[in-house]
Amino acid sequence: MANTSHAPLFETKKVKGSLIYKLFAASMFVGIVLIWIYRATHVTEHGRFVWIGMFAAELWFGFYWILTQAHRWNRVYRQNFKDRLSQRYENDLPGVDVFVCTADPTIEPPMMVINTVLSVLAYDYPPDKLAVYLSDDAGSDLTFYALLEASHFAKHWIPYCKRFAVEPRSPEAHFRPVSDELEAIQAQHLASVKRLYQGMEDRIELAAKLGKIPKSALLEHRGFSKWDSFSSRRDHDTILQILIDGRDVEAKDSEGCRLPTLVYLAREKRSQHFHNFKAGAMNALIRVSSEISNGPIILNVDCDMYSNNSESIRDALCFFLDEEKGHDVAFVQFPQNFHNLTKNDLYGGSMRVINQIEFHGLDGCGGPMYIGTGCFHRRDTLCGRKFTKGSLFDWKQSTVPRKGETAAELEERVKELASCKFEKNTQWGKEMGLKYGCPVEDVITGLSIQCRGWKSVYFNPERKGFLGVAGTTLDQTLVQHKRWSEGDLQIFLSKHSPVWKGLGRINFGLIMGYCVYCLWSPNCFATLYYSIIPSVYLLKGDPLFPQVSSFWVLPFVYVIIGEHACSLAEYLWSGGTVLGWWNGQRMWLYKRTSSYLFAAVDTLLKLVGYSDSGFVISAKVSDKDVSQRYKQEKMEFGAVSPMFTLLSSLAMFNLFCLALMVMKVIRAGGLQSVNETMVLQILLCGTLVLINLPLYSAAFFRKDKGRMPSSVTLKSILVALLLCSCYAFL
Ligand SMILES: O=c1ccn([C@@H]2O[C@H](COP(=O)(O)OP(=O)(O)O[C@H]3O[C@H](CO)[C@@H](O)[C@H](O)[C@H]3O)[C@@H](O)[C@H]2O)c(=O)[nH]1
Numbered sequence: 260m261a262n263t264s265h266a267p268l269f270e271t272k273k274v275k276g277s278l279i280y281k282l283f284a285a286s287m288f289v290g291i292v293l294i295w296i297y298r299a300t301h302v303t304e305h306g307r308f309v310w311i312g313m314f315a316a317e318l319w320f321g322f323y324w325i326l327t328q329a330h331r332w333n334r335v336y337r338q339n340f341k342d343r344l345s346q347r348y349e350n351d352l353p354g355v356d357v358f359v360c361t362a363d364p365t366i367e368p369p370m371m372v373i374n375t376v377l378s379v380l381a382y383d384y385p386p387d388k389l390a391v392y393l394s395d396d397a398g399s400d401l402t403f404y405a406l407l408e409a410s411h412f413a414k415h416w417i418p419y420c421k422r423f424a425v426e427p428r429s430p431e432a433h434f435r436p437v438s439d440e441l442e443a444i445q446a447q448h449l450a451s452v453k454r455l456y457q458g459m460e461d462r463i464e465l466a467a468k469l470g471k472i473p474k475s476a477l478l479e480h481r482g483f484s485k486w487d488s489f490s491s492r493r494d495h496d497t498i499l500q501i502l503i504d505g506r507d508v509e510a511k512d513s514e515g516c517r518l519p520t521l522v523y524l525a526r527e528k529r530s531q532h533f534h535n536f537k538a539g540a541m542n543a544l545i546r547v548s549s550e551i552s553n554g555p556i557i558l559n560v561d562c563d564m565y566s567n568n569s570e571s572i573r574d575a576l577c578f579f580l581d582e583e584k585g586h587d588v589a590f591v592q593f594p595q596n597f598h599n600l601t602k603n604d605l606y607g608g609s610m611r612v613i614n615q616i617e618f619h620g621l622d623g624c625g626g627p628m629y630i631g632t633g634c635f636h637r638r639d640t641l642c643g644r645k646f647t648k649g650s651l652f653d654w655k656q657s658t659v660p661r662k663g664e665t666a667a668e669l670e671e672r673v674k675e676l677a678s679c680k681f682e683k684n685t686q687w688g689k690e691m692g693l694k695y696g697c698p699v700e701d702v703i704t705g706l707s708i709q710c711r712g713w714k715s716v717y718f719n720p721e722r723k724g725f726l727g728v729a730g731t732t733l734d735q736t737l738v739q740h741k742r743w744s745e746g747d748l749q750i751f752l753s754k755h756s757p758v759w760k761g762l763g764r765i766n767f768g769l770i771m772g773y774c775v776y777c778l779w780s781p782n783c784f785a786t787l788y789y790s791i792i793p794s795v796y797l798l799k800g801d802p803l804f805p806q807v808s809s810f811w812v813l814p815f816v817y818v819i820i821g822e823h824a825c826s827l828a829e830y831l832w833s834g835g836t837v838l839g840w841w842n843g844q845r846m847w848l849y850k851r852t853s854s855y856l857f858a859a860v861d862t863l864l865k866l867v868g869y870s871d872s873g874f875v876i877s878a879k880v881s882d883k884d885v886s887q888r889y890k891q892e893k894m895e896f897g898a899v900s901p902m903f904t905l906l907s908s909l910a911m912f913n914l915f916c917l918a919l920m921v922m923k924v925i926r927a928g929g930l931q932s933v934n935e936t937m938v939l940q941i942l943l944c945g946t947l948v949l950i951n952l953p954l955y956s957a958a959f960f961r962k963d964k965g966r967m968p969s970s971v972t973l974k975s976i977l978v979a980l981l982l983c984s985c986y987a988f989l
């Protein structure tokens with residue numbers, strides 16, 4: 260039985276000062292309703308369709324704004340007490356299995372992958388309770404070679420980290436800053452561990468360059484022989500290798516302490532069996548690990564997300580092990596943070612407001628979504644167990660009985676679990692493990708866990724738990740957002756939709772909170788409408804907004820200013836800069852008018868059976884000059900992509916509209932002619948031009964490789980001219 264006299268392992272605090280926010284939100288709501296009333300009562304004589312479109316767009320914006328309030332209404336912050344955890348559970352800590360996923364040795368270089376692996380191997384946690392699994396969907400012998408090297412290096416790295424309480428514990432991140440304030444003794448150790456690291460790096464890079472594993476390594480480890488039957492990354496046998504066997508008391512580091520288990524897995528791939536991307540990899544890992552270490556807690560990280568805080572496991576355990584409130588916690592999600600952001604966050608990759616505000620809001624409504632990385636799960640929940648009130652979990656029960664097998668025998672026996680055929684006629688991918696068939700396997704899985712009665716916790720500590728790589732080009736960012744918004748929209752339309760699946764099962768606020776993300780993509784229609792039609796009508800000389808002298812202009816002005824002031828305040832409060840916010844506004848526009856549109860179109864095509872959505876892996880490395888420009892915060896347009904043509908066409912179109920407008924005004928001899936009726940339209944068009952300045956400069960002035968390809972510029976000018984001439988027919 261739980262001992263209720265214990266002091267809690269965590270506390271939950273509601274955010275203060277939200278009354279002011281609620282008053283503000285209420286006033287915004289009044290403003291939005293007034294805009295709707297204005298639109299409903301002011302049917303324009305010219306073009307009923309245009310009016311319907313404006314009304315629909317404003318209804319949409321207003322409705323969407325209401326949804327976003329779910330993120331702000333009821334925010335909570337979590338605090339935990341790791342000292343109490345140690346006092347009560349130090350000798351009974353549960354086993355933890357860490358899953359790292361990688362899928363391509365060129366996009367995800369093995370050096371980066373092993374840095375992540377090393378960072379989690381060095382967690383401040385009893386080594387006999389820790390097991391790390393690397394899933395390699397590329398089945399690359401180079402990655403395996405790198406992991407083998409890492410398993411040797413770990414013997415020096417882990418004791419070094421523990422001895423000097425190093426943070427963070429990714430070697431690359433530790434060596435990155437030139438630390439000259441170390442004590443002599445540490446400096447000495449650092450020098451030697453660095454030498455070992457560089458030796459390892461040189462060997463791995465050389466092998467990558469030659470495309471060949473050195474002979475000595477091939478001879479050293481029997482594991483390489485498993486590549487003898489390997490034909491391609493899409494067609495090969497399961498490769499399972501226990502590189503460090505934690506059960507083996509002989510597996511020791513350089514100071515004689517036990518080592519955590521380290522396992523390499525490339526699940527079987529056959530062209531006739533669909534592999535289900537990361538979700539498939541995770542499910543194979545769940546099964547394989549259940550026979551090797553079977554930790555009741557599973558931590559899942561992407562291969563670029565190294566641990567930045569050696570105490571994260573203990574942090575998460577405070578939520579699971581709390582005697583009073585821990586029983587219904589299914590997963591503890593840390594925010595996604597990044598180590599390669601620039602000051603003004605050119606591509607909005609920091610997700611500042613999501614991390615600092617929105618997820619705290621979701622947490623107040625029953626828990627954050629699962630976002631695929633930096634997340635601790637209970638194994639049994641992930642495998643489909645329902646939550647039942649009053650059931651207590653015995654954290655010690657999990658250890659796998661040892662059958663006196665050798666590592667090789669164990670590998671042979673367990674291999675089956677990662678075969679293609681294993682999942683046939685089972686619930687894997689449906690009711691068990693991560694769900695299949697959705698490009699955001701994480702979100703849909705987390706939602707279904709919550710629908711089974713579980714809660715989740717958002718933990719956002721001062722010292723970041725995990726740091727990954729944010730996209731460094733516009734193209735990467737837009738493609739990533741296309742995958743996300745497409746996946747989220749698919750969830751919305753599927754039978755697992757937060758709306759019909761969630762209703763009655765999860766908090767209504769959480770349903771709204773999910774919908775904000777699930778409906779990212781449909782935002783494209785209203786946004787496109789608003790960035791084209793008012794400008795066309797500007798050329799035509801027809802007003803679509805109230806006159807400046809009329810009362811009705813007030814709600815428009817209030818809502819526009821209120822919304823932007825609020826978003827600026829939130830951005831600054833979350834630690835951003837003004838320019839960063841402005842860049843974020845540009846990305847807001849770009850995502851809505853390209854990624855989201857493509858996602859919506861693809862989702863519709865998928866519904867009628869015409870296309871299939873995949874998982875385009877995000878690049879984690881870029882050319883030298885590309886990263887140079889990224890550091891200088893110069894937008895990268897140097898690719899021929901339909902998304903760029905679209906963005907550029909819209910930008911050119913608004914530029915032309917504004918230019919023609921200015922010419923008209925000059926010809927008419929002053930602003931009076933448009934002053935009264937067209938101000939809001941001019942402002943809208945002008946803002947669109949202003950926000951697109953980097954795009955114009957990339958199309959017309961820049962000489963570097965990141966400039967807009969001239970074919971894209973040309974195409975977009977033609978499209979823009981065509982759009983401009985539209986008004987003649989209206
Ligand atoms: O077939 C695949 C494809 C991807 N991955 C791994 O999945 C992870 C995430 O892929 P990435 O290309 O980095 O995607 P992101 O857009 O950065 O990923 C975010 O969004 C994904 C859902 O779209 C989640 O799975 C991720 O955890 C989350 O970080 C990486 O470690 C990949 O190696 C696989 O293991 N197998």
Ligand SMILES: [Mn+2]
Nearest residue numbers: 561563727877
């Ligand atoms: Mn990633």
